[in-house]
Each structure stands twice: as structure tokens, then as C-alpha cells.
Amino acid sequence: MDKAKLAAAALLLAGGAWAEPAADYAEHCASCHGEERLGGTGPALIPETLGRVRGIEDVIAHGRPATQMLGFSDVLDEAQIAGLVEFIKTPLEAVPEWTEADIAASREMAPDYAPAQAPVFDADPLNITLVVETGDHHVSVLDGDTFDVLDRFPTPYAVHGGPKFSPDGRYVFIMSRDGWVQKYDIWSLKEIGRVRAGLNSRNIAMSEDGQWLAVANYLPQTLTILSTETLEPVKVMPVVARDGTPSRVSAVYQAPQRKSFILALKDAPEIWEVTTDPEGGPFHDGFVHSYEKGMEESVGAQKGLFARRRIVVEEPLDDFFFDPDYRHLIGTNREGTKGVVVNLIVGREIAELPLPGMPHLGSGISWERNGHRVMATPHLNEGVLSVIDTEDWSIVKTIQTHGPGFFLRSHETSPHVWADVFFGPHKDEVHIIDKQTLEIVATLNPAPGKTVAHTEFTRDGRYALVSIWEDDGAVVVYDAQTLQEVRRLPMRKPSGKYNVWNKITFSDGTSH
Ligand code: DHE
Numbered sequence: 001m002d003k004a005k006l007a008a009a010a011l012l013l014a015g016g017a018w019a020e021p022a023a024d025y026a027e028h029c030a031s032c033h034g035e036e037r038l039g040g041t042g043p044a045l046i047p048e049t050l051g052r053v054r055g056i057e058d059v060i061a062h063g064r065p066a067t068q069m070l071g072f073s074d075v076l077d078e079a080q081i082a083g084l085v086e087f088i089k090t091p092l093e094a095v096p097e098w099t100e101a102d103i104a105a106s107r108e109m110a111p112d113y114a115p116a117q118a119p120v121f122d123a124d125p126l127n128i129t130l131v132v133e134t135g136d137h138h139v140s141v142l143d144g145d146t147f148d149v150l151d152r153f154p155t156p157y158a159v160h161g162g163p164k165f166s167p168d169g170r171y172v173f174i175m176s177r178d179g180w181v182q183k184y185d186i187w188s189l190k191e192i193g194r195v196r197a198g199l200n201s202r203n204i205a206m207s208e209d210g211q212w213l214a215v216a217n218y219l220p221q222t223l224t225i226l227s228t229e230t231l232e233p234v235k236v237m238p239v240v241a242r243d244g245t246p247s248r249v250s251a252v253y254q255a256p257q258r259k260s261f262i263l264a265l266k267d268a269p270e271i272w273e274v275t276t277d278p279e280g281g282p283f284h285d286g287f288v289h290s291y292e293k294g295m296e297e298s299v300g301a302q303k304g305l306f307a308r309r310r311i312v313v314e315e316p317l318d319d320f321f322f323d324p325d326y327r328h329l330i331g332t333n334r335e336g337t338k339g340v341v342v343n344l345i346v347g348r349e350i351a352e353l354p355l356p357g358m359p360h361l362g363s364g365i366s367w368e369r370n371g372h373r374v375m376a377t378p379h380l381n382e383g384v385l386s387v388i389d390t391e392d393w394s395i396v397k398t399i400q401t402h403g404p405g406f407f408l409r410s411h412e413t414s415p416h417v418w419a420d421v422f423f424g425p426h427k428d429e430v431h432i433i434d435k436q437t438l439e440i441v442a443t444l445n446p447a448p449g450k451t452v453a454h455t456e457f458t459r460d461g462r463y464a465l466v467s468i469w470e471d472d473g474a475v476v477v478y479d480a481q482t483l484q485e486v487r488r489l490p491m492r493k494p495s496g497k498y499n500v501w502n503k504i505t506f507s508d509g510t511s512h
Pocket of ligand 1: 134159160161162163202203204205250362406407454496497511512
């Protein structure tokens with residue numbers, strides 16, 4: 001398209017007030033980022049994706065190293081760049097469509113991919129740990145015994161967290177906030193393909209049988225279900241509450257014992273359960289009788305694969321923790337002042353607990369203590385961890401930390417919980433907490449002054465890996481018993497780390 005047409009398209013898209021930045025966008029950005037800002041070879045430039053990205057002016061002016069993003073300081077002055085930043089941070093006027101046909105058409109399978117018959121490396125394939133490097137949008141594949149990097153592959157832009165493995169641990173699915181889902185073969189160390197399941201997505205969940213992958217979307221307001229084998233879309237569910245309100249999906253999780261996906265609606269007081277059991281999963285007769293009045297629609301017409309059940313709650317819930325048998329979920333309200341326990345069998349709220357200071361339940365973990373299963377959650381606004389008894393939902397202890405943290409991790413073999421202090425002057429610390437006494441027994445400081453966060457254990461729990469969350473960062477490997485550093489692997493802003501075994505076995509000590 002020529003320059004004049006692009007400018008006209010931009011004006012249509014943006015309206016008069018944005019005429020100049022829109023024309024600049026059309027001329028300089030649209031060819032890579034899409035005329036409607038929904039992405040192309042470059043990422044989508046919409047507030048849902050850019051929300052927390054800092055230094056956009058600098059990226060526009062000077063480009064992003066090691067990517068196709070060029071700098072524009074020689075053609076755009078400071079005011080034009082500032083206008084562009086405002087423009088791309090402005091929400092789109094209408095929620096764009098992204099239909100099953102669009103999803104199917106976006107599918108790109110690697111032409112040269114041939115599956116290996118056995119792993120192409122000597123390492124234990126179930127002790128592989130993936131490290132998401134957000135600095136330059138790559139994933140490093142680590143041998144969990146030697147910590148050698150077996151492969152380092154590019155991901156779509158803005159991978160957030162929570163890649164999901166196939167139940168046998170061979171394949172991994174990685175989602176970017178741009179809605180792209182990438183499938184990678186760990187045995188072959190090769191990407192198999194990718195598909196754009198949504199325009200702006202939150203996270204993904206794998207079905208218990210490994211056949212389906214659910215993608216929670218903000219844009220459009222849908223849940224996309226993909227075939228894990230082919231990455232083809234098999235169902236796109238519009239997410240509309242009982243009263244007709246369309247809703248974004250905050251997140252979707254697998255409930256393995258229930259053979260279902262559980263999803264949280266962001267804009268309506270409902271939780272949905274979608275069965276992945278062709279026989280009806282949670283909707284089979286043993287459960288049906290216990291449904292609350294008002295659940296009829298999940299009983300009659302809606303049996304079978306992808307049947308949906310609505311659980312009505314008092315207010316929208318976010319950020320879930322599930323107990324290990326997936327009978328209960330705890331969610332937080334929007335204000336982040338309380339936890340609400342929902343019994344998934346009867347489908348209603350059964351308890352409330354005071355959890356002020358924005359608990360981050362998605363990072364919660366649980367373990368056995370004095371014959372009780374307890375769970376712990378960090379809080380994003382307060383320097384505390386709450387430890388909760390999952391039998392009576394009472395608070396066992398509020399552990400004071402050096403600042404609000406993001407992630408907790410442990411392992412069956414470890415007597416400790418590793419808790420980062422992500423925010424504030426102690427952002428360089430990781431607390432080591434005794435799982436029985438609930439006391440902080442040590443505090444590590446692997447890189448003074450640098451943000452340190454997110455721990456993952458090796459399969460046997462012998463080593464704990466911690467991220468130095470900086471562009472010239474590292475993954476620091478600790479002996480989990482002696483707490484001594486054993487290796488330091490340079491990485492580009494490493495964030496989450498995911499050990500195949502710990503994830504596919506739902507190891508005690510990992511979240512979801
Ligand atoms: Fe996350 C996991 C949502 C901010 C790094 N984060 C998740 C998951 C969700 C989520 C739904 C679960 C994925 C799964 O298991 O399938 N995160 C949100 C938010 O809503 C929030 C508060 C704001 C937002 O950006 O939407 C948020 N998260 C952050 C960050 O600021 C972090 C620290 C840095 C970043 O990359 O944005 C961050 N989130 C992570 C990581 C995981 C994660 C590393 C995976 C944790 C794990 O061990 O599984």
C-alpha cells in the first residue's frame with residue numbers, strides 16, 4: 001500500500017485528534033506491526049500488550065538490539081515519538097474480531113521439522129529446565145544435571161509465564177501476550193509451529209489427556225481451544241456471562257482430577273468449568289445431583305466434550321490457587337482485600353478469609369505441616385506471606401518479609417520455601433523459610449542491588465535455580481541443602497523457569 005493510502009487508513013482508524021501520530025504510525029510502523037496495531041512480523045502495539053513496557057520512546061528512537069526493530073531517531077523528532085507512544089497506548093475503539101477461520105489461517109508449521117525418534121542429547125529429558133529470557137524473547141533449554149544450554153530458541157514477543165508441557169514431557173507450548181502459541185519439541189530441540197489463538201491473551205492450560213490446549217483471551221473475549229497435535233483451533237467459545245455481559249478471561253487452569261478447564265471471568269461474577277472428558281467430566285451423574293439450582297444448563301443440553309458449567313460467585317474473582325485434589329479454589333476479589341474459597345463440587349462459595357494487601361494466589365504453593373495441608377501465598381502490596389490451613393481455611397501465620405514478593409517455590413525433598421522479595425529496597429533478596437517452623441532461616445543476596453526472583457528446582461530437588469532479573473542477568477544455581485552457589489549462567493533478563501518433571505507431576509512446591 002502506498003503512503004497516501006496508509007495515511008488515509010490511519011486517519012480512518014484513529015479519528016482527527018490522532019491524525020499526525022496516526023500518519024506517522026502508518027508510514028513507519030504499520031508494515032511490521034499491522035495497520036490496525038494488532039501485530040504482524042512485529043508485536044501488537046496496543047495498551048493490553050504494552051501496559052507495563054517501559055522505555056518505549058527509547059525503543060522507537062534507537063531500536064531494539066538483536067531484533068528487526070530499527071531506530072527511527074533520524075526520521076522522527078522527539079515530539080513525533082512522544083505522539084506515537086501516546087497513540088499506541090490508546091485503546092482500540094472496537095474489540096476486533098478474531099474468528100476460528102482467522103486463527104486457522106495464522107497457523108505456521110515449520111516446513112523442515114521432522115520428529116526425532118529419541119532425544120538428540122544425552123541429558124535426562126525429564127530433567128530439562130526451560131528458562132524464559134524476556135530480555136531478548138528467547139527460551140534457553142537447560143540440561144538439569146550439567147546446566148549446559150542445549151538450545152536457545154526465539155519466542156514470539158512478550159512471553160509472560162506458564163509454558164505448558166504435554167503429559168509425557170516431550171512437547172512444550174509457550175504463549176505470548178500477543179496471542180501466539182508456539183509448539184516446541186524438546187526431544188528434537190526444534191520448533192514445530194505456531195498459531196495466533198487470540199489477539200491479546202493471558203495464559204494457557206493443557207487438558208488432562210494432553211489433547212487440548214485452552215487459551216484465555218482478553219481480546220477478543222473468548223476462550224480458544226486448540227488441538228495440541230496440529231495446533232488447529234477446534235472451538236472458539238465466546239465468553240458471555242449469564243446476564244449477557246461479554247467478559248475477558250483472566251486466566252484458565254487445568255483441573256486434572258476433574259478432567260476440566262477452570263476459567264475466571266474478569267468482567268462478570270462467574271467461574272466457568274469446561275469439561276475435556278467426552279463422557280461429560282464433572283457433569284456426569286455422580287456430580288449432577290449436587291449442583292446448585294440454576295446450574296441446569298450444564299446438566300441437560302450441555303453434556304460431553306467442552307460442555308460448560310457456570311459457577312456464580314458474589315463478585316469477579318482473579319488469580320487462583322487450587323488445593324491438590326482440585327476440590328477447592330481460592331480466588332481474590334478485585335480490590336485484593338480478601339480470599340474467597342469455592343467448592344468446585346457443589347459449585348458455590350464456602351468460606352472467606354481476610355487476605356489484605358493483594359495476595360498473589362497464582363504463586364501459592366502447598367505442603368504438609370503437622371498432619372495438615374497448608375498453603376502459602378505472597379502479597380504484592382505488603383511484605384508478608386500468608387500461610388493458610390486448607391482444612392478449615394484459617395490463617396496459620398503471617399510471615400513478615402523484607403518486602404512484597406512475587407513467587408514461592410519448594411520441592412518434595414526440600415525443607416524450605418524459597419520466597420523472593422521482588423519490590424522495594426530488598427529486591428535483591430530471597431528468603432529461605434522453614435516449612436515446619438515457618439521462620440525465615442536464611443536470606444540470600446546473589447547480586448546486590450539487582451532484582452532477584454523466581455526459583456525452580458531440578459527434578460530431584462538437589463538444586464534450586466534463581467533468576468537475576470536484569471538484562472545482563474543470570475540464573476544462579478544453588479545447592480538446595482547447603483544454600484551454596486554452584487553455578488552462574490549468564491542470561492538476558494531471565495524470568496520464569498520450568499522443570500519438565502516438576503511440572504508434569506504437579507510436584508509439591510510448584511504453582512499450578
Ligand atoms: Fe505474571 C504467571 C498474570 C505480572 C511474571 N502471571 C502468571 C499467570 C498469570 C499471570 C495469569 C499464570 C500463568 C500460568 O501458570 O498459566 N502477571 C499476571 C498479571 O495479571 C500481572 C499482575 C499483571 C500483568 O502483566 O498482566 C502479572 N507477572 C507479572 C510481572 O510483573 C512479572 C513479575 C514479570 C513479567 O514478565 O511480566 C510476572 N507471571 C510471571 C511469571 C509467571 C507468571 C514468571 C510464571 C510463574 C510460574 O512459576 O509458573
